[in-house]
Amino acid sequence: MSSFAPLSKGDGSNDAAQYTKFDAADAEFFKGIGTIPFKPDAGPTETLVYKHYNAKEVVRGKTMEEWLRFSVCFWHTFRGTGADPFGFPTLVRPWDDGSNTMENAKRRLRAGFEFFTKLGVKYWTFHDRDIAPEGETLAETNKNLDEITDLALELQKKTGVKLLWATCNLFAHPRYMNGAASNPDAHILAYAGAQVKKGLEIAKKLGAENFVFWGGREGYHTILNTNVLTELTNMANFFRMAADYKKKIGFTGTLLIEPKPKEPTKHQYDYDAMTVIGFLKHFKLENEFKLNIEPNHTTLAGHGYEHDIVMASAFGLLGSVDSNTGSPDLGWDTDQFPMDVKNATLVMKTIIEQNGLQPGGLNFDCKVRRESTALADMFISHIGAMDTFARGLRNAAKILEEGVMTKHVKKYIMDNGNPTACSGQQEHCEAMLNYYV
Ligand code: XUL
Ligand code: CO
Secondary structure (H helix, E strand, C coil): CCCCCCCCCCCCCCCCHHHHHCCCCCCCCCCCCCCCCCCCCCCCCCCCCCCCCCCCCCCCCCEEEHHHEEEHHHHHHHEEECEEEEEECCCCCCCCEEEEEECHHHHHHHHHHHHHHHHHEEEEECCCCCCCCCCCHHHHHHHHHHHHHHHHHHHHHHHHCCCCCCCCCCCCCHHCCCCCCEEEEEEEHHHHHHHHHHHHHHHHCCCCCCEEEEECEEEEEHHCCCCCHHHHHHHHHHHHHHHHHHHHHHHEEEECCCCCCCCCCEECCCCCCCHHHHHHHHHCCCCEEEEECCHHHHHHHCCCCCCHHHHHCCCEEEEEEEECCCCCCCCCCCCCCCHHHHHHHHHHHHHHHHCCCCCCEEEEECCCCCCCCCHHHHHHHHHHHHHHHHHHHHHHHHHHHHHHHHHHHHHHHCCCCCCCCCCCHHHHHHHHHHCCC
């Protein structure tokens, strides 16, 4: 989310007409790109087709679509500009004039639904502030949200695309610089509460299947100005109020907390899966919340790609996945599209073992690189990641069907029950895994 305006083309074509032509009811945003077909025999240069993701193909009793429950995130894909701390926006979207107007917000939304439909993805996700501009007052902001969610509801009905989850942006506005739920200023805490109240109401209106909390500013930069137990207790109280309000309004979606160790804060309280599980159990919230795991956050916490997914699932608390990847040689949240088949196989093995993610899904919290400036790159990136997870699903199904790897773990315990030094056979296990990927 950036206040930078998209690049001007510099050729005089950035006049109002360039954008308002997209206001027409029959306007097409992605001209030249149709519904993405399944083409298993496609060659390596054909990247606008699915070579592995075949939505209706049945794998272990469910269709690929049912296992994978892919979702497009609105913030990166329709609000990302390519700006980074060192450079201005690079991504020009012909319908987006960079303004904070409702007209622009509506154009983006309609572009979004055309994109979801052409891609063949059945779910989307958003932050409140991605879809509707923040007004001068809370009342004005909420009115904007009402108007935009009317349009979203209409587009959902028309296309059959559903809302995997909604969330509140409690981190971008300066009022939240010292936190939202954990902010020591009661006025700010109350503001955050009002924002979440509205967030839950629009989630209900749009039939969201989940609701996410990511506490980007809930943590500290220096322990010298922070009382950690007070802040954690305030956070727990905030979550309890959200769970109570969910019940009060009859919203049935699952509440999810998304761990991340750092960035933007130096230390984020929801460090990783086990930290959140411990927090939920300590404050007796484990029956109200599950976890939304993002592997790029897991690797930032110093764990292997699949670690948090496996840990959350082991405790029955894996609710959904923000399916992305970091760059193993970089230490920050690069939010890349997941293209590693071995990682996808390990994730899908855990998901099959818990019999699916529903009502969660695989949400692509990913952004195209700032150098990937073509509109087609928006499609190619999602298709590549969907094919990766389709391959991961097939591989994991084969691993479980053949049972060689799972039997190996059981057999090892039976054969080596005595506490004598014996081989853990890691390389043997890795070689077996490589057989499947
Ligand atoms: C930030 C992040 C968020 C959450 C939703 O790293 O992952 O986009 O997924 O707020
Ligand atoms: Co995320």
